[in-house]
Amino acid sequence: MDISIIIVNYRTYNLTKQAIDSIIDKEHPFNYEIYVVDNASNDGSFEKLQKDFSKEVTDSLIKFIASTENKGFAYANNIAINQTTAKYVLLLNSDTIIVDDCLEKCINFMESDKDIGALGCKVVLPDGNLDKACRRSFPDVDVSFYRMTGLSHLFPNSKRFGSYNLTYLDENKTYEVDSLVGAFMLVRHNTIKDIGLLDESFFMYGEDIDWCYRIKSSGWKIMYYSDAKIVHYKGGSNNSKKQKPKLIYEFYRAMDIFYNKHYKNKHSWITNSAVYLGIWSTYSLKLFLNLFKK
Incomplete structure (x- = not known):
């Protein structure tokens, strides 16, 4: 086959x-x-x-x-x-x-x-x-930071800031x-x-x-x-902008798992703490904002 x-x-x-x-x-x-x-x-x-x-x-x-x-x-x-x-x-x-x-x-x-x-x-x-x-590029600390802070959106043609979705490439x-x-x-x-x-x-x-x-x-x-x-047809089966809380949770849990598996041992506890805080605080914010979507 x-x-x-x-x-x-x-x-x-x-x-x-x-x-x-x-x-x-x-x-x-x-x-x-x-x-x-x-x-x-x-x-x-x-x-x-x-x-x-x-x-x-x-x-x-x-x-x-x-x-x-x-x-x-x-x-x-x-x-x-x-x-x-x-x-x-x-x-x-x-x-x-x-x-x-x-x-x-x-x-x-x-x-x-x-x-x-x-x-x-x-x-x-x-x-x-x-x-x-x-x-995509792998979501290491720098790449994730540029994405989560919006720098990747502001400078999509930048090799540095647009690295996650490779928006600077044809x-x-x-x-x-x-x-x-x-x-x-x-x-x-x-x-x-x-x-x-x-x-x-x-x-x-x-x-x-x-x-x-x-x-x-x-x-x-x-x-x-x-x-x-x-x-x-991304999200084609769901006409609502509101996401199920479980899906939001699984998205950020995946970030946590990936970082813990591949990057945790490469960085100091200070960096690791900042990353985990960033992941779960963003999750909390997304969950809160999702309450007001229809």
Whole structure:
């Protein structure tokens, strides 16, 4: 098998169906399979998807896996990763659609350089703007400070201040980066054997950055490839600006986990204390402001 595509479903029937259709409606010059892992949706979406794609299941093109409880994005993806032997594994969000020959281009690019461990494509939002999360630097102390203080927003063309989302680089060029977004991450199977599965201590944020950190630390390249594209309906299943408190908490908890795992031992207790204070005070502020959103 050339590639296993993993899509995690959690109460996103329409979006998940759209993502699957964007793959199977195209002719591909490679062998592929799709794993749909349901994160205990309990809303009927999983059963409807199984019914819609019953033929593809019979043809072994799509494999449906139901998790008995929602243990997070990393956990769900790992269930499928543990079952596949394909040369490449693609993490694909349920709220995305594959554009044109994106998959073929990405596989060919990976084949051209055996040192590439993970590859991300150009991810655009429905309005055509770039989803900035698709190419990032690791959030070390300096990079995080520039982002949290707003300097990255004020000076996006600065190599120093715009380093987190690499806003100073041309989005239509291809280059090596630190980190990709889990909405679309193509990873070589040999790389996964080398560095291990996604860290399940992350619930739904941060696991992609952590994986990229481990991939790069093991000597593999991570590439942003602009010639291939997907559309990301970010937050497409939620028309409200108000976020669930749990999601806000998990976002900042992921920051805490990542820093504690990769940076804590590199800095003094004073720096560490300042970082943790910054993370959780910002969390408290976001939680408070969220109360007034509709």
